[in-house]
Amino acid sequence: MPGKQQRQVLETIGDRCAALWNAVQYRCRQAFFKGEPVPSYAALCSEFKEHPAYRALPAHIGQEVIKKARKAWDSFFACLRLYRKGELERPPRIPRYWKDRRTGKRTFCVIPVKAPTSYALDSRTLSLTLPRDLREKHGGRLVLHTKGVLRFHGTPKTLELKYDRVKKRWYAHQVVEVPEPARKTRPEKYAALDLGARVLAALAVEGLDRQILFSGREVWKDFLYWTKQIAEEQSRLNQAGRKTSRQLRRLYQVRTRRLKHAFVALAAEIARILKQHRVTTLFLEDLTGIREDMDFGPKNLLVHNFWAVRQLRNLIEAACTRAGIRVVPVEPRGTSSRCAVCGSPVKRPARYKVVCERCGCVWHADANAALNILLWGSSKGHGAEATPLKPLALRWDRHRWVSRFESAAGTLYATSGSRMAARAA
Ligand SMILES: [Zn+2]
Structure with a gap:
């Protein structure tokens, strides 16, 4: 539940994420169209280390944007393999830029944060590391009030802040690693x-x-x-x-x-x-x-x-x-x-009903199944x-x-x- 000023800060960070995303996608798409291999995550990281769009973000956000952009290509190639095997009806589309299709203007949608060293989330607040140039003006970290229930308890992993354009609201999605539930040794049922x-x-x-x-x-x-x-x-x-x-x-x-x-x-x-x-x-x-x-x-x-x-x-x-x-x-x-009951073939007089002639049972078809x-x-x-x-x-x-x-x-x-x-x- 960001206030008015905080909304502007989020929009600024979101826009910088979009700028970096688009720069990475431009690089990858050019490589792809030229028939060259699309650079790996590690290669992209070292390539973009001094890039102004990367420098404008805290490292934990910048790295995660690059990772997310590269993952879009992984999933594109995976879909392409499926398509060539005939397991997909339509060919997948190559990863796109974050921009408004009508106006062509850059739009923000996601702020990914790599690890809980750069954020803290409890049931009331979410605090976030700010880009260097915004720190002084906003007192170090951005502290937002939140609403919601933390359903899972475990090791916190990445966080994604997403802007819902329909509701005009920000949502935080957190990955939590939960230990495998202990299965008690009970009699099989x-x-x-x-x-x-x-x-x-x-x-x-x-x-x-x-x-x-x-x-x-x-x-x-x-x-x-x-x-x-x-x-x-x-x-x-x-x-x-x-x-x-x-x-x-x-x-x-x-x-x-x-x-x-x-x-x-x-x-x-x-x-x-x-x-x-x-x-x-x-x-x-x-x-x-x-x-x-x-x-x-x-x-x-x-x-x-x-x-x-x-x-x-x-x-x-x-x-x-x-x-x-x-x-x-x-x-x-x-x-x-x-x-x-008896395993013999049944007749199906209506869609929901099966009748067994041998033992005279009348079943609901789905219950029988x-x-x-x-x-x-x-x-x-x-x-x-x-x-x-x-x-x-x-x-x-x-x-x-x-x-x-x-x-x-x-x-x-x-x-x-x-x-x-x-x-x-
Ligand atoms: Zn029967």
């Missing part, structure tokens, strides 16, 4: 998760006779609502002969954040359930077979679905790892085409589980994941008895 779009996640836990389904309905409904808002703003802009606006960027940001909110909460809820049931290993189906489940909603939703499910997968993996639960990816192997992954993963044969009970469906109420019949105030996935108790309370 397994769970399995099947990911999709209609049902975002279907969870089967060993020893639990009901599977838990996380419905995607409300999440996508909300996503489509904001998509519609975006389309309306775009048509307004078209009529005015413009391409973009701050309002449009804001709408995109809101849509992304609301989707992510639901996903982060889902991942946390799964980690919580697994911990509660003392699960040690989670089998997570790989995403290769997922596209069939996604052909619903307007056409452009399909692309979003694919990226969204991948993001959800990463969030779940991270949440489980933090909770000390091992995550094992599982190849999809016809998990939805066999009955989890999750249980199949669990049986396969824990290498237990079919027939181990009893007849399927109706799975427990959770929906997103825009704050948390609740059972379909519960209000937001109730406890999550309580049994009917304790749900009544919660109601009465």
Whole structure:
């Protein structure tokens, strides 16, 4: 929360970072276009040691800008290799300058700081080493008030100050090295998760006779609502002969954040359930077979679905790892085409339903799939589980994941008895 003067200081430092970034990119791009090798980080550091743009910044910021600029090339070359192997649809673009595309003017966006020797961050303040020429005027260091929660505790590493042009606010992103969570030696217990779009996640836990389904309905409904808002703003802009606006960027940001909110909460809820049931290993189906489940909603939703499910997968993996639960990816192997009770092929009269003719079971398709992954993963044969009970469906109420019949105030996935108790309370 910088004050007015502090904002100007941040903008000055940000602009100097952009100047150095652009100088480094110019050097690299020239080398690339001439067919010469792009200089390494070490080579760039010694080349730019006396450069005025580098000298105008504290060493810990200057070095980090060069490192970041060089990393952009690493990632460009990595993408280029993937593209040549046919694993990317479009060729990657070479690293760009930090400038406004419309006006061509240089813009600041990030101030990277290498190590905590040049900054200090606690829950209230962030202090920063200033460039030499600004020190006297501003009393040595820049001390900013901050708002937020420090979620992770460990060894602090690099810090990035980012300016959000839509919100017109500065944000600090800190890397913290957290020690690997100690995994207690507990008896192995397994769970399995099947990911999709209609049902975002279907969870089967060993020893639990009901599977838990996380419905995607409300999440996508909300996503489509904001998509519609975006389309309306775009048509307004078209009529005015413009391409973009701050309002449009804001709408995109809101849509992304609301989707992510639901996903982060889902991942946390799964980690919580697994911990509660003392699960040690989670089998997570790989995403290769997922596209069939996604052909619903307007056409452009399909692309979003694919990226969204991948993001959800990463969030779940991270949440489980933090909770000390091992995550094992599982190849999809016809998990939805066999009955989890007897193993014989099933019929699928509706998308969400599978029927086994041999044992007469009627399953929710995703619950069946999750249980199949669990049986396969824990290498237990079919027939181990009893007849399927109706799975427990959770929906997103825009704050948390609740059972379909519960209000937001109730406890999550309580049994009917304790749900009544919660109601009465
Ligand atoms: Zn069966």
